[in-house]
Amino acid sequence: MDHSGVLLWVKAEPFMVGALQVPPPSKFSLHYLRKISTYVRTRATEGAYPRLYWSTWRHIACGKLQLAKDLAWLYFEIFDSLAVKTPEERLEWSEILSNCMTEDEVEKQRNQLSVDTLQFLLFLYIQQLNKVSLRTSLIGEEWPSPRNRSQSPDLTEKSSCHNKNWNDYSHQAFVYDHLSDLLELLLDPEQLTASFHSTHSSLVSQEAVVALSFLIEGTASRAGKIYPLHELALWQPLHAENGFSKISKTFSFYKLEAWLRACLTGNPFGTSACLKSGKKLAWAHQVEGTTKRAKIACNTHVAPRMHRMVVMSQVYKQTLAKSSDTLVGAHVKIHRCNESFIYLLSPLRSVTIEKCRNSTFVLGPVQTALHLHSCDNIKVIAVCHRLSISSTTGCVFHILTPTHPLILSGNQTVTFAPFHTHYPMLEDHMARTGLATVPNYWDKPMVVCRENSDTSVFRLLPPCEFYIFIIPFEMEGDTTEIPGGLPSAYQKALGQREQKIQIWQKIVKEARLTKDQRKQFQVLVENKFYEWLIHTGHRQQLDSLVPPAAGSKQAAG
DSSP: OOGGGOEEEEOSHHHHTTSOSSOOOGGGSHHHHHHHHHHHHHTGGGTTSSEEEHHHHHIIIIIISOOOHHHHHHHHHHHHHHSOOOHHHHHHHHHHHHTOOSHHHHHHHHTTOEEEHHHHHHHHHHGGGGOOOHHHHHHOOOOSOGGGOOSOTTTSOSSSGGGGGGOHHHHHHHHHHTHHHHHHHHSOGGGBOTTSOBOTTOEEEHHHHHHHTTTEEEESSTTSOEEEHHHHHTSGGGHHHHTEETTTTEEEHHHHHHHHHHHBOOOTTSHHHHHHHSEEOOOSOOOTTOOOOOEEEEOTTTOOTTOOEEEEEOOBSOEEEEOOTTTTTOEEEEESOBSOEEEEOSOBSEEEEESOEEEEEEEOOEEEEEEEESOEEEEEEEEEEEEEEESOBSOEEEEEOSSOOEEOTTOBSEEEEEOOOOOTTHHHHHHHHTOOSSSOOTTOOEEOOSSOOOGGGEEEOOGGGOOOOOOOOOOOOSOOSOTTOOOHHHHHHHHHHHHHHHHHHHHHHHTOOOHHHHHHHHHHHHHHHHHHHHHHTHHHHHHTTSOOOGGGOOOOO
16 A cells, blocks of 8 residues: 555445435534533443444434434434345344334334444534525535536536535535534544533544544555545554554544545545546437437446446436346436436435436335435336435325335425336345335325425325336346235225226127127227327337337447
8 A cells, every 4th residue: 555645535325325305403513413422422331322222312312402203213214224234134124113013112123223323423413414504505615625616517506405415526525624523523522622622632532533434435546445434544654644643542633634634535436426437328319309418327337336326317208228237236316307218127226316307217126215306297116215305296106115205395296106016126126125015104204394294295196096017128037016015905996997897898799799890999999099198198108118220229238
């Protein structure tokens, strides 16, 4: 390792998946988090430090911060979903929950859960990423330096907080601007002044630097292996720079901070790097008569696992279907797509759908979060760990999810419906992402927004409007039915419709039409069907399934 070549950057995932796209509770301010930081250390024997148990966090959040219990659980659970766990562990937890008969039993199981205390404090602090600040909205962001300015205004507009989750410049600026606060939050209470500030002689523990690895990682040479921050910080040749003392096993606060500031650089696996130098994928073909060009980029050829990313933008009037290694475990962003049908049938890490209209998205299981922002008339069909939506109008969600769908601010006429499709590899992909069929909270959304807790923004799809969705592609695999089946009301509606068809067939058969009459009758029915296709807009969906001419075959990738 060449110690002059150490590069550090801010990890994307805690911000992309961990920062809820809503202004944080006012009690997550630094003032209160500092108090919590001191409080947990004095309660180490009571399940507060170094692991924070749900029961202790519930006491702090509900008793001291006056948070509602379901909100306290929401933040605890989001953080827990980012922790490294095997799919088996996640499935085991689903099974435990699905066996609980009462709220009390659920609570008893939750009381067994704990999270890393210091990392959880950092996680609560980074919720400030989406804090609405009057000053910022008037004068724009403060950037750490001019050279870090965004090269891609379209995907990183600063107008709304929702772009910040995918904008690595925002992540970098956030950590850079708040680095002293982040470090002070991790200090042992005796290293702080009465007003919770560090002094020139403050010392930072090894545990604190391990916790900071939640947000920062790096490499010791340009093309080298990626290490968590603490492994690089403890490396012998760097001790003089970052102030580590082998005797006290601590870092000098001001030296460590100066070293971090000197080494922090742009994330080589962030969205901007992916857009600038990522591999361009020719998954979407050019639609005749359109000037817009679909852009699809990925970094999977250079990025290690957990850093994979696929960004697709401006897919217009087409059907795009992929089940590919490029997508496995990737964070996917779909931006400004219109009048399209997009099938991404691989296990995915997270999905963000933004500024899309009049389209249908069929997704493989999403291991962490599926988030929609600023979308109109979209249908999403997915199994996902969590769904959250903001500023959507007239969208329909056919989902299977073990957590309450989150209705954030600015939504109108949201419809929730049961997950209603399958493809051959679906159950295999669910197992790989640790997603089970129970518990399933598709019909129990939680309204999380300041403006109101009005539940009239959503409805559950009436069973009479319910149809099964067929994925029209041949693939290998064992899944032949909808995982977990359908809720009985919807199953019944399908059964009644099936009965009507049988009665209709019987009537036609018993009418004993002549050959000519049959032909005439068939023409009438076909015309009616064609009218219906056009009227409902389903014709485009069928037309777009016709494969393009041989010359414009979809590219692999």
